[in-house]
Amino acid sequence: MSAWILLRGLTREARHWGQLPEWLRARGLSGDILCPDLPGSGRNAGERAPASIAETTQCLRAHLARDGHVPPYRFVALSLGAMVAVDWAQRFPLEVERLVLINTSLRRCSTAFERLRPGAWPLVARAAGCWHAGARREAERAIHALTCRRVDEREADLEAWTAIYESAPPTRANALRQLTAAARFEAARLAPRCPVLVLVSHADALVHRACSAKLAEHWGVPLIEHPWAGHDLPHDDPEWLADTIAAWVGNALAVATQATSA
Template identity: 30%
Template structure:
């Protein structure tokens, strides 16, 4: 049994954007250590240059660890790509991987990996100030009523750790050219049926191709940790067999 669960975020989001979820999950599995690590260019590492490959992101995540024991990974969106590549390259380091709303080239068309109604929104977000940008992002990743308080928190954090548009494009390029083989670790998928950013079909396609179990969330958006934190925490605990 592993003693550490590492949480990995997606495109241009950092540990901060998990909100209260890590604390919630930690309360459910106190015998494990819940750790969140930022990719260069995101979160508290926003001043750094993002790797332009998922492999490079894996190496950065690994270099930031304080121990070398096996880990369980919980990863959302592009974080799932990082988790998959980590498990593929270093099978002795990853015990299990739970991918949330993750898509990979080769399993589904581009218009399912990023739904077309978001193209203009993303362009507007990149050209906007922190508050407007975070408001647009919220509209894409959450199915909940607009939470102005949360958006303001995200904007204040972005002011402290400002995004660099160049890093966005480096990360997007890394995600677009990413390819991976099925890792040998225990592998699970979670998909939001009503995801407005990435079609849940993209996640289902991977799960079916690799014969991996998939759990469907019927109400939450792309970021289930925002919309359904308790639901997500319970599913993770069940998967890790530590109930």
């Protein structure tokens, strides 16, 4: 049974998925749900993050193989993680069964100002300036303001996120290398061979939603927009995200079953 691989974005890690893995299991998705960390983040915080998406992909392939997991995989991937998933699917097509790409951007399809919105720069600078442990809660506050629109549990989020950082702190150098990898990444012109679903948040203050729209149009794949969430869609509405993924997978399986029976 193919495993689902969940990949987070810049400097974030498995614990930042919050409730999403539980929601996906509750929706009956078949296969294991794995949340590996990018090099330089989470359990891999001690590793040097590569400065290219291709190298990041190679590291993750090696980590999964080391842990006894074998392809093909299905990806749910956010932002930088989605770039890794796209690279994986285009360079190793037999290893990827389907892709769900959330609030991502590709250099080929979008401008630099769309990929990192100018309005986000002050909060990005604030987070970078408060990177160290003594001021980390303020960094997380800036990240929360930049990426989240659901604020009813903000103080609990900040407490949890600060604790995550303190237990496995990503370095500024690794953050810069991850950012460099994202900025340089340019996917192939043709869409991956596997089914692709693009999801976008209407109120994303970090990456303009036009990035996802242009990508979906360029590849001729479905695009679904969440009406109010921010960049961190898994945080803002994990139930909607799980429902949408489950419905997409269910529809695809139904179509395949009908085609086979015909």
